[in-house]
Amino acid sequence: MQHYLNYIDGQWRDASRQLTVMNPSTGEPYSTIAQASIEDADLAMTAARRCADSGELSDVRPAQRTRWMLKAADAIRAIADEGALVACRENGKSLNDARDEFLEAARYFEYYAGMADKIEGISVPLGKDYMDFTQYVPFGVSVQIVPWNFPVSICARSLAPALAAGNAVVIKSPEISPLAMTLLIKAIEQAGFPKGAVNLLCGKGSEVGSHLVKHQHTNQIVFTGSVPTGQRILKDAADRATPSVMELGGKSAAIALKDANLDTLLASVKVGIFFNAGQVCSAMSRLLVQRDRYEEVKAAVVALAEGLTIGRGEANPDLTPVVSQDQQQRVLAMIEQARAEGANILAGGVAPDLSGYFVAPTVIEATPEMTIAREEVFGPVLVIMPFDSEDDAVSLANGTDFGLVAGIFGEGLSQTLRIANRLRGGQVFINEWFAGGIETPFGGVGLSGFGREKGQEAIYSYVQTRNIGIRLSQG
Numbered sequence: 045m046q047h048y049l050n051y052i053d054g055q056w057r058d059a060s061r062q063l064t065v066m067n068p069s070t071g072e073p074y075s076t077i078a079q080a081s082i083e084d085a086d087l088a089m090t091a092a093r094r095c096a097d098s099g100e101l102s103d104v105r106p107a108q109r110t111r112w113m114l115k116a117a118d119a120i121r122a123i124a125d126e127g128a129l130v131a132c133r134e135n136g137k138s139l140n141d142a143r144d145e146f147l148e149a150a151r152y153f154e155y156y157a158g159m160a161d162k163i164e165g166i167s168v169p170l171g172k173d174y175m176d177f178t179q180y181v182p183f184g185v186s187v188q189i190v191p192w193n194f195p196v197s198i199c200a201r202s203l204a205p206a207l208a209a210g211n212a213v214v215i216k217s218p219e220i221s222p223l224a225m226t227l228l229i230k231a232i233e234q235a236g237f238p239k240g241a242v243n244l245l246c247g248k249g250s251e252v253g254s255h256l257v258k259h260q261h262t263n264q265i266v267f268t269g270s271v272p273t274g275q276r277i278l279k280d281a282a283d284r285a286t287p288s289v290m291e292l293g294g295k296s297a298a299i300a301l302k303d304a305n306l307d308t309l310l311a312s313v314k315v316g317i318f319f320n321a322g323q324v325c326s327a328m329s330r331l332l333v334q335r336d337r338y339e340e341v342k343a344a345v346v347a348l349a350e351g352l353t354i355g356r357g358e359a360n361p362d363l364t365p366v367v368s369q370d371q372q373q374r375v376l377a378m379i380e381q382a383r384a385e386g387a388n389i390l391a392g393g394v395a396p397d398l399s400g401y402f403v404a405p406t407v408i409e410a411t412p413e414m415t416i417a418r419e420e421v422f423g424p425v426l427v428i429m430p431f432d433s434e435d436d437a438v439s440l441a442n443g444t445d446f447g448l449v450a451g452i453f454g455e456g457l458s459q460t461l462r463i464a465n466r467l468r469g470g471q472v473f474i475n476e477w478f479a480g481g482i483e484t485p486f487g488g489v490g491l492s493g494f495g496r497e498k499g500q501e502a503i504y505s506y507v508q509t510r511n512i513g514i515r516l517s518q519g
Contacts, residue, residue, distance in 0.1 A: 048077040048226045050084060050246060053091035054239035059084060063219055063246065068136030068365040069356035069400045075134065077222050080247035085214075085255050088243035089185065092212035093261040095240030096184040102210035106161035109208055113157030116235035120150040120200075123231050131196060131224035132357040136365040136401070137320055139358050142224070148482065149200035149228060155482055159503050160208040168511075175514040180507040182210035183287065184263035187256045189249070189277070191269045192218035192367055193323040193422075195225050201482075201497050202266045202289075203232075207241065209506040211264070214243045216253045220367055222246040249273065254280065262286055264506070268325070271420075271491050289495035289505050291487055293420040294448030297330040297441040298477065299431075299463060301454030302337050305475075309341065309453045310348055312477035313426065314362070316451070318352060318405055321366045322424035326449045326486075328477050329421060331428045332440050338430040342390070342409070345428060349391040349405040354398070365401040366423055372401040375423030382408055382416035392424070418444050434463060442468040448492035451477050470496070 049056040059078035067074040080088075095101060101109065128143035135142070165178035186206045190199045195218055206213050217225045229244045245252055257265055257280045267277050268291040281288050298316065300309055316328030333341045352362035366372050372395065379393045392406030406425040410417045417427050431437040441450055451473040452460045464472040470487045473479045480486075485499035495505050 045073065046075050048075065048223050050078050050080050051229050051244040052084060052088045053243065065134050065223055066368065067133050068367050071400050075223055077246050080245040080252050082251065082255050085245060085252050088214045088245055089259050089261045091240035092185045092214050092243055095212040095238050100238035101212060101241055102182050109160040109210065110157045112235045112237050113153045113160060113204065113208060116232045117150045117153035117157065119231035119234040120146055120153065120228060123227055127196065127224050127227040130227060134223045135221040136367055137357050138360045138364055140360050141320065142357065145194060145197045148197040151482055152200040152204040156204040156208040156503065159500065163209060163503060163507060173515060173517045175516060177512055179510045179512065181510050182507055184211060185261050186211045186213045186264040186266060186506065187262045188213055188266040189216045189253055189269065190218060192220040193320060195221050196228050198268050199225055199228060205503045206506045207237065209503060211506055212241050214245065214256060216256055217244060217246045219246065219248060257281060274493065289497065290493035291325065291497060292491060292493035293446060294325050294488065294492050295329050295418065295420050295444045295446045296326060296449045297332050298328045298451035298453060299437045299441055300331065300333045300337065300341055301459065302334040303455040304453035306341065306344060308475055310344055313345055314348060316477035317426045318363055318424050321364050321403065323366060323422050328451060329427060330417065331426055332431050332437055333428065335430045335432050342428055345426065346391045346407050349407050352405050354396055354402060363405055363424060366403055369401050372403055375403050375421055375425065378416060378421050379406060379425065382410060382414060385414045387414055387416055412440055412443055438463060438466045445491040447489035449473065
């Protein structure tokens, strides 16, 4: 069984304790990793502080950061196949999706490499006796807490713009799936960034994560994960007024209008809720269908769910296991609660007779007030319900405390755009769930968080504005 290490101040370090990482496809131990301590966290923060204060990242010509970033992208792409197998076995996801995650990580470094030398301030006119201008300066030390569902790509999503802007970074990896992230950092290590610029710790969130959030050297917090954990982090961040980027949960709805193309819709349902076993914050967890088409669409969605292949990630099936036994039990408990509240389980709703942590693809007919229609499941569970009018659809879609993404399916451009402008969320897809890419800004409102990742807009989450005003005349 291979043992993995933490990365602190340019060195790979073991620890006196270790964590066991399970294979969700088998329910058996897969590997171990050094469990970081408070002392390890302090070493990482000291290294990052030293790097940030030295100017080795921020004072070099930005083109140098571009070169480092491009080297990192090449190195990540070179280990994509090796990393994919590790990610598949520790996380349960399909081998193809795991490989794509590494390739996406490489693209983040390429994309933000192109912005590293284009973070430009402005000149402010104040009259002939003055010169005034702005600068974008890095925060200093960015603490980034990464979730378990897409650890490699989400790590790169925040790490790349932070480095491009000149910040040093301390990353807390998820205890459930930390292994592939070590391969990501080994690739980035080859790029030649200064010592202390990137540090990786695997430790308990309640111990190491909490310590990093409260640390005196922390200048910024970036968190992706659950609402309760995000709320705890924000309460701790408030003590030092630490700027934060929060990408939290979702209960996102797709609206299928009566003129929606069924094949287009079904393709998006398949990827929208069953990709990565539904463990996606921006998953299509609710499907609202205009009543004229409701029975037709409902039957087609059930047939889709019942026809999906289920199995281990190495075989690239349609549906892979959820990440852990705890997650499996949580999802199944929410399904049983829905049943108790009177929801109609149209497909799935059980654990298949397989080793590992599987949940059958599930479709549930529910009403808006039911828990299953309001709270995030984070599993392969789709809630379907009808609507009558456009106003009804918008009310249902906006009727939760979340506001991450939404979607509309229909042929009429004017109607779909009109509805899009009424939906509450940071991103709206029309006729393709997950339309967009690393170039498009991503983030939510309400309980889905604040701040934006991805796209050009994200780079400004990693800098702060400094204004310099000069009086030219002396009398």
